[in-house]
Amino acid sequence: MKPRQDQLRVLSEIPVPVSDIGIRDLAEIYDEKDIYLSIYLPLSGREKEHLNRIFVDSRIKAIKDALSPVLRSHFENTFEMVRDYVYEAPVSGENGRVIFASSAEAFLHVYRLPVEPELAIVLDTSPFLLPLARLRADYQDYGVLLVDSREARFTCIRSDIAEEKKRLSTDLMNKHKKGGWSQARFNHLRKGAIKSFLSEVADNVRDTCGQLQMQGFVLAGPGSAKQQLRDLLPKDVQENVLAIIDMPMDISRDELVEAGNAVLHDNDISRSAQLAADFKNAVLRGGLAAYGVEDVRDALEQGRVNTLLILKGSSVPGWICERCQNLQANARPPEECDRCKGPTSVVDVVEELYELAQRTAADVEFVEKDDFPDQDHMVGALLRY
Incomplete structure (x- = not known):
């Protein structure tokens, strides 16, 4: 096209x-x-x-x-x-x-x-x-919500570019002075003010997550405020929390990105391993799965692939007809396509399968060598039907 x-x-x-x-x-x-x-x-x-x-x-x-x-x-x-x-x-x-x-x-x-x-x-x-x-x-895009009992900052990290999206703060001591109150009364009011502030943060987090397309966000900060905040988040937003980690509020931007990337890397490895395990189970039980270049190609052409799994670093030689998109693996290109007599060219079949996945709105996951059930096939697919 x-x-x-x-x-x-x-x-x-x-x-x-x-x-x-x-x-x-x-x-x-x-x-x-x-x-x-x-x-x-x-x-x-x-x-x-x-x-x-x-x-x-x-x-x-x-x-x-x-x-x-x-x-x-x-x-x-x-x-x-x-x-x-x-x-x-x-x-x-x-x-x-x-x-x-x-x-x-x-x-x-x-x-x-x-x-x-x-x-x-x-x-x-x-x-x-x-x-x-x-x-x-x-x-992948993700966020870091840095919070304590006085301040909250939501930073979106996209390809190592950190951009602060939202900042909220409160001055608890100015709002609640001791005066003639007992220490217990003052502490009770202060805890109430902290909860009120964190509830405001929770509302803002939901709005921010709704505006940004992210994989999820890391909840970070010193002390216990981050755990309190997590409990106040709506259930659907809680599911987007990638990890809860200790981190000082004055952390530098570079250190923030480094810590967030480490969490995202671990999360990606876990997700990739889980998808590989789901694929293996589907293959063993005769479920909704396809494996091998030919079967995966056919499933992609039919729009049946939900997630395409690609072994990291893999490459498969083959050819494609640029007129009808006939794709063949592990073969030298003929002078003309056997389907439509169109011109053919040498391709990396993995690249062509990836492009086909994009055209059919399939997700793509790159899988580690140790997690992929059959390294001879290079590609697999979890199917929609």
């Missing part, structure tokens, strides 16, 4: 979270010819500039040498479109850059990222999305 008019040009001037990139829309774009250039550049550290230039020069030459004269001309025009973006210095906070381009379609997307992608340059019939998918799996 050709890109829509509103999709032709996207140029970010500052680093953007990975989740801001419309990967599902990009997965809809493809052509019969190899006209889409995808470039992934890690940019943190000065040594990367030299290594990137060597890699880029080598890959560009290799791609040119492999193309027919007509496609070589298209490719050279495309690289001229992106040359300045490939070699320019990073802006503040930019640790990676992803570029998708096609001169034939006047298509140019440049994304500056706060995180590092894998180094890669690919010319294909569509934007190459697998490295971007892995980034999205590693850097």
